[in-house]
Each structure stands twice: as C-alpha cells, then as structure tokens.
Amino acid sequence: MDLFTIVSIILIVIMVVSAIIAAELKDLISAAIALGVMSLVVSILFFVLQAPDVAITEASIGAALSMAIIIFAIKATKRWEK
C-alpha cells in the first residue's frame, strides 16, 4: 500500500465517522460542528484527489459559511433534539 492509499483510507474513515456522529448526536450544535469536520475532511480529500478548485470551494462554503449559518439557525430555535 502506498502513501496515497493510506491517506485516502484514513480521510474516508474520519469522514464517515464524523457523518455518523453528526446524524446521531442529540446536541445539534455539536452535530453542526461534526458536519463542519466532515466538510473539512472532504475538502482535504478533494485536494488529495487533485481537484483544488473544488477543495477551496468546499472548505470556504461547507466548512465555514454553511456551518455558521446552521449554528445561527440552531440559536434561533432549539439546541436539543427530542
């Protein structure tokens, strides 16, 4: 196994685990942060796969802006999922 495969597998495992955490958590702000972690890992994965354009877009929109907007929306409603 070369370095590329090892890095890809580690990133994919982190991505899937953080996505499952985001779906399972009852605390919505923590879930939003887990979603942001997933976006960041996806953007690193895009960069590893030689798509830097998509990586920049994913990092700025997915990890920064949309997470902030989700957190504002949670602040306006309720923090805990029933």
Place this chain on the structure above:
Amino acid sequence: MKRVLAAIIAILIFIVFAMAFAKVPFGDVNLEDYHYYNPITNETTQDSVPNHYLVEGKNDTGSTNIVTAVVVDYRGFDTLGEVTVLFLASTGVGALMYVEEKKKRKVKRANAVVETGAKLLFGFIILFGAYIFVHGHLTPGGGFPGGAVIASSFLLLYLAYPKFHAEHKKLNISESLAGLTFVIIGLLGLLIAGYFLYNFLPFGLPTYLFSAGVIPIIYTAIGIKVGSELTGIVDAMMGVRE
C-alpha cells in the same frame, strides 16, 4: 426498525454508486484510453469532450486553469443561471428572515482577543478573497470560493462585534452592479461576434494576469456578486440589529 431500514437503504445507494464509479477510469492521463461513442454516425472515436478541453482549452479560451475555462467560457451561460439561483436563494432568505421592528436585544461583547483579531484579520481575509477571484483564470479558485471567503470575513466581524451590520443599500448596489456587468459583457459578445458571452477581448499571453479576455472580468463580477449575496444571507441569519 426505522433505523435499520434507513441503514439498509443507505448501503444499497452506496453499492449502486460504487458500481457506477467502478467503471470510471481514475486519474488516467493517457488520453488515448478515452473512447467516445457517437450515436448518430455509429462510430467510436478517441476525440472525446474531456480530451478536447485538456488539449485545446488553452488555445480556445486563453485560460491556463481549465476548470475556469469550462465554468466561465464553455459553459458561461450555465454559470449565469447558477448565479441567478444563488441570488434567488439570498432573496428568499432575506424575505423570510426580514424583521420589521428592530428588537433591542442586550448583546454580550465578544472577547478582547476576538475583537482585536477580527480587526487585524478582516482586511487580509478580504484581500485573499479578492486574490482568489482575480487569479481565477491562472490558479485554482474563482468567483464562488472568492466570494465565500469575502463573506466569511464579514462573518468574522459579525461574530466579533454583535452590533455590527452591513449596510443593505451598499450590498444591493454592489450585487446589482456585478450582475449587470456579467449580463452586459454577455450582450457585448452577442453584439460583436453573434454569440452570448463570446470572449471578444484579446487573449494575451497565457499565465499573465491580464490574459484570457473577458474571463477575469466575469469572475471578478461573480466574486463581488457572490460575496455580497452571502453577506446578505449572514446578515439576515444573524438577526441582531441594535
């Protein structure tokens, strides 16, 4: 029971995707392996669309970044639609979150470290966003990520100063002017060469900042437009105005 069903459906969708992607050649630079089946003449040729973009893209558009060449030049009309979708989304958020009576809410001041850091970083983040969209035809990036970076600098200000809010009139003016620039350049192409969004300016030398004709102008307009729209969305979502 519901969760088991959801897991089974997710796994099924994953298997379908994996089967579909298994046939795509991954990271293959050997262009001769691409085969294009033409259903009209019933022939299989090696002259495929990705091949054309990779080989002829620089001569066709003057842009060294092929992704930008596709987004702004080959599919420029599609990008106009994309920008319109974002504009409609921003309008929708603004219409839904509009608060007529400005509530007087007691807001806590942010940490001194956050305030000073925001003051220091704000200009640099805007500069970086402008760099991303001005160099869209040379380096990875372009109007959409550049605009998002600019909006995130405003987000930093919103987080550091709870009383701060961007002026809607200025956002409206910059957003409308940028959209107008895009459409006017498209119409100029229609007037000069007979095609909407035709690249009518001289290409110049590749890898130079002033090259690729209208692509940098359009991407700058898109960057300003996306930046003001996303700032408007952040402003609407914050909802804290005095």
